[in-house]
Amino acid sequence: xxxxxxxxxxxxxxxxxxxxxxxxxxxxxxxxxxxxxxxxxxxxxxxxxxxxxxxxxxxxxxxxxxxxxxxxxxxxxxxxxxxxxxxxxxxxxxxxxxxxxxxxxxxxxxxxxxxxxxxxxxxxxxxxxxxxxxxxxxxxxxxxxxxxxxxxxxxxxxxxxxxxxxxxxxxxxxxxxxxxxxxxxxxxxxxxxxxxxx
Numbered sequence: 543x544x545x546x547x548x549x550x551x552x553x554x555x556x557x558x559x560x561x562x563x564x565x566x567x568x569x570x571x572x573x574x575x576x577x578x579x580x581x582x583x584x585x586x587x588x589x590x591x592x593x594x595x596x597x598x599x600x601x602x603x604x605x606x607x608x609x610x611x612x613x614x615x616x617x618x619x620x621x622x623x624x625x626x627x628x629x630x631x632x633x634x635x636x637x638x639x640x641x642x643x644x645x646x647x648x649x650x651x652x653x654x655x656x657x658x659x660x661x662x663x664x665x666x667x668x669x670x671x672x673x674x675x676x677x678x679x680x681x682x683x684x685x686x687x688x689x690x691x692x693x694x695x696x697x698x699x700x701x702x703x704x705x706x707x708x709x710x711x712x713x714x715x716x717x718x719x720x721x722x723x724x725x726x727x728x729x730x731x732x733x734x735x736x737x738x739x740x
Contacts, residue, residue: 546590550562559571
């Protein structure tokens with residue numbers, strides 16, 4: 543599998559980019575809107591992480607800014623009814639960390655606004671992926687910058703058996719909605735959110 547490509551950008555269009563490698567081979571990659579917006583001017587050198595999809599009638603490369611973005615794309619493809627085109631639409635509509643947060647927090651309302659997703663597919667996406675994003679969710683759901691109390695609350699919830707992503711999402715939600723909570727009060731409020739979901 544081709545995991546990344548480094549080369550000179552010879553063409554950029556909304557949804558695609560073409561890179562010419564030092565060996566003289568040009569690769570066309572389909573890219574989400576967030577990647578397109580960060581592409582340099584034509585002629586500049588760059589490197590993109592790639593994901594290769596092989597089908598009977600085509601081999602397609604998808605390009606991403608970093609490994610986390612590529613990992614989210616790959617994980618989206620494991621959900622029922624989500625193909626590369628829809629996964630690309632999802633990554634074009636929302637930043638990667640917001641996608642992860644919406645799935646972990648079961649925020650179907652945000653997801654259903656994505657073109658091509660709809661209510662039923664959004665619900666299925668949440669149902670299938672909410673417990674399968676821990677390995678890509680840490681950077682998107684951590685609480686660094688929220689203070690020592692938030693980090694201690696996450697640690698306490700992990701000790702109680704919750705995953706890093708569940709704990710961080712609950713603590714962040716409490717802080718976003720209720721603000722100013724600390725110590726045992728913050729832990730209790732986050733725990734209340736987690737137990738209400740079960």
